[in-house]
Amino acid sequence: LVHATLHAQGYDHETNERDALEMEALEILLLASMGFDNPY
Incomplete structure (x- = not known):
């Protein structure tokens, strides 16, 4: 959920x-x- 929320805020790690x-x-x-x- 945290990861998806950061994507929704515009972050793109790829x-x-x-x-x-x-x-x-x-x-x-x-x-x-x-x-x-x-988790890392």
Whole structure:
């Protein structure tokens, strides 16, 4: 759900390396805030 939400906000990890790095960092942060471990 976090991953899809970031896509809905315009992030594209498949064609933009900067977006990929930002997206991964945001996913880790958001998942951690909900008590989930780093998926990467």
